[in-house]
Amino acid sequence: MTIRVYNTLTRKKEEFVPVREGKIGMYACGPTVYDYFHIGNARVFIVFDVIRRYLRYRGYDVTFVQNFTDIDDKMIKRAQELGITVAELADRYIEAYFQDAAALGIEKADVHPKATEHIPGMIAQIQQLMDKGLAYEAEGDVYFRTAAFPDYGRLSNQPLEELVAGARVEVDERKKDPLDFALWKKQKPGEPAWDSPWGKGRPGWHIECSVMSMQYLGETIDIHGGGPDLVFPHHENEKAQGEGATGKPFARYWLHAGYLNINQEKMSKSLGNFMMVRDIREKYDPQAVRFFMLSAHYRNPVNFSPDLLEQAQSGLERLNNAVYNLRDMLYKLAPDGTGATELLEKLTACRQRFIAAMDDDFNSAEALAVLFELARDANIYLQEMAPSRFVVEKALSFFEETGGVLGFFADKARGSLDAQVEELITRREEARRRKDWTAADAIRDELQTKGIVLEDTPQGVRWRRKA
RNA sequence: GGCGACAUAGCCAAGUGGUAAGGCGGAGGACUGCAAAUCCUUUAUCCCCGGUUCAAAUCCGGGUGUCGCCUCCA
Numbered sequence: 050m051t052i053r054v055y056n057t058l059t060r061k062k063e064e065f066v067p068v069r070e071g072k073i074g075m076y077a078c079g080p081t082v083y084d085y086f087h088i089g090n091a092r093v094f095i096v097f098d099v100i101r102r103y104l105r106y107r108g109y110d111v112t113f114v115q116n117f118t119d120i121d122d123k124m125i126k127r128a129q130e131l132g133i134t135v136a137e138l139a140d141r142y143i144e145a146y147f148q149d150a151a152a153l154g155i156e157k158a159d160v161h162p163k164a165t166e167h168i169p170g171m172i173a174q175i176q177q178l179m180d181k182g183l184a185y186e187a188e189g190d191v192y193f194r195t196a197a198f199p200d201y202g203r204l205s206n207q208p209l210e211e212l213v214a215g216a217r218v219e220v221d222e223r224k225k226d227p228l229d230f231a232l233w234k235k236q237k238p239g240e241p242a243w244d245s246p247w248g249k250g251r252p253g254w255h256i257e258c259s260v261m262s263m264q265y266l267g268e269t270i271d272i273h274g275g276g277p278d279l280v281f282p283h284h285e286n287e288k289a290q291g292e293g294a295t296g297k298p299f300a301r302y303w304l305h306a307g308y309l310n311i312n313q314e315k316m317s318k319s320l321g322n323f324m325m326v327r328d329i330r331e332k333y334d335p336q337a338v339r340f341f342m343l344s345a346h347y348r349n350p351v352n353f354s355p356d357l358l359e360q361a362q363s364g365l366e367r368l369n370n371a372v373y374n375l376r377d378m379l380y381k382l383a384p385d386g387t388g389a390t391e392l393l394e395k396l397t398a399c400r401q402r403f404i405a406a407m408d409d410d411f412n413s414a415e416a417l418a419v420l421f422e423l424a425r426d427a428n429i430y431l432q433e434m435a436p437s438r439f440v441v442e443k444a445l446s447f448f449e450e451t452g453g454v455l456g457f458f459a460d461k462a463r464g465s466l467d468a469q470v471e472e473l474i475t476r477r478e479e480a481r482r483r484k485d486w487t488a489a490d491a492i493r494d495e496l497q498t499k500g501i502v503l504e505d506t507p508q509g510v511r512w513r514r515k516a
Numbered sequence: 517g518g519c520g521a522c523a524u525a526g527c528c529a530a531g532u533g534g535u536a537a538g539g540c541g542g543a544g545g546a547c548u549g550c551a552a553a554u555c556c557u558u559u560a561u562c563c564c565c566g567g568u569u570c571a572a573a574u575c576c577g578g579g580u581g582u583c584g585c586c587u588c589c590a
Contacts, residue, residue, distance in 0.1 A: 060520090078590080086590085093590050121588065206519060207586065230588085254588045276590025277521095283588075307521080308584065315584075344539075345529060350522065350583070360528060360540045367539075370553065406530090415530050418538035428554055432547095486549055493551080504552050511553080 052107065052408045054272075055348060057280060057303040058204055062410055067271045068301065073104055073111045074266030076300075078258055078275035078283065079161070081118040082142035083127040085327040088338070088353055089309040089316055091153060093276045095339055096306045096347040096411075098155045099455060100272070103407050106454045114265045115158040117143055120165050121254055125240055135241050139163070149326045152335040154456035160265050164257040168243045171252040171260045174294050175232045175245075183293040187223040189235030189248045195228040198289045204303060205281035230286055232256050255286035259299070263291060273300035277308050307350045324353070337362035339456055343413040364421075365457070368448075370513075371424035372458045374431055375445040377511045379438065388437030392430045396447050399423045403451050413455060420451060434507070466512070470501060474510060477503070 052065040067073045077097040080086050101113045119139035128138040178184035183197050195201045202209050231253040236242035242249040262270055291299030311322045341361035345351045399419050406415035427444045452458035477492040493503050504511045
């Protein structure tokens with residue numbers, strides 16, 4: 050079986066074949082760290098986190114790079130507003146990024162390069178482009194000469210004439226062509242700047258990603274991805290820069306997530322409907338956010354609302370309960386030999402279906418459906434009077450394996466109860482034996498307030514922590 | 517004007533030729549001292565109109581509707 054991915058460049062699903070056998074270089078455009086990241090960013094980060102985990106699960110040696118844009122107009126403006134330096138602003142929100150990302154179960158990339166630490170490489174690439182006639186200087190700025198790059202517009206599938214006709218951007222007199230974009234920007238008073246052959250200034254946005262991806266992953270990377278609105282101009286420009294400089298394909302597969310809307314509308318400052326992960330975290334389980342994102346195919350547009358998040362929360366709880374119940378049973382059973390049951394056969398079938406779903410352009414929605422089906426089978430199995438520890442263990446490892454790909458069921462430790470809680474549970478059991486339901490229920494209620502849920506099963510009392 | 521996406525049950529959402537996965541919610545039932553968790557049953561002919569085909573949610577044509585990109589927004 051092979052993995053198939055939808056490639057924005059060719060606008061169809063293709064068989065995935067990396068440049069070097071067994072190894073994958075993957076780059077996703079990261080946040081500009083001038084604020085907390087929003088729920089739309091979160092979708093992209095989660096999607097690429099899962100893609101990366103899945104490719105690793107399929108046996109590839111994956112190197113994943115995600116940058117931080119720590120110098121640009123927005124950074125400068127925000128730093129001025131806050132009365133701090135651009136570097137201080139970056140530090141603040143990079144730290145916030147890692148906190149929010151961790152809450153969402155997003156693993157750190159192998160490398161998180163910052164633009165400001167790669168200025169010499171950018172200058173070198175700009176120089177390369179100038180040497181090839183693909184860039185020109187104009188009053189301290191440097192622009193990419195799009196007319197000299199015939200492939201320009203191919204990624205976004207836009208004929209050049211149309212790009213020009215549709216251009217709403219005001220014409221900059223210094224550009225030779227409205228489509229030309231800045232590689233280097235001359236310093237304005239008060240702005241951070243670096244020395245360059247063209248005077249003091251700073252890099253354009255697009256050049257940083259070209260340079261950082263090539264530095265860490267080589268001239269041709271396997272997967273380059275990001276948010277949907279990066280197709281044009283950002284990725285189109287990156288591609289032009291990288292291919293202009295090397296003459297080689299910049300990326301084999303371009304992957305883009307779909308939009309995340311709020312109330313059927315795009316998130317935008319003017320509508321005032323920006324939702325930050327930082328705020329959502331205070332009210333909802335961030336794991337539910339993750340589940341929500343994976344419950345639809347990554348390329349489809351999705352709508353986001355608190356109501357939908359609660360639906361997701363309920364769905365995730367069902368899966369979590371299945372895993373809790375398996376773990377609890379494992380804890381209660383003594384080791385045994387092998388157990389031969391239908392459930393073992395279903396495990397094998399479900400594993401195959403999970404892989405088939407994810408192989409098909411990372412169809413996490415279908416993959417989740419497989420987990421739900423197995424959850425039901427496992428729950429049924431747990432109702433047997435004498436389940437086999439061997440089988441329970443196998444079922445549990447299925448969830449841990451697939452959960453490892455999707456980023457769920459991470460807290461393997463069953464956890465322990467403090468002595469006081471243990472004592473309460475014991476006292477409740479005694480009360481139940483006496484049929485003193487009032488006392489038993491009082492204890493159960495008390496534990497509830499401590500976040501401990503008790504469930505009575507044929508095999509004895511079971512407890513779990515409320516999420 | 518150019519380019520594109522989407523339209524499946526109350527809600528979310530897979531499925532791209534063979535007679536509709538899964539989840540949330542609802543209803544009924546089982547289990548339980550009561551719960552919780554769980555299980556069982558139930559809840560759709562896939563926007564409309566044509567066409568191709570033995571057979572279409574799935575392909576083709578035409579509509580309608582929603583959304584997006586073409587602005588250094590993920």
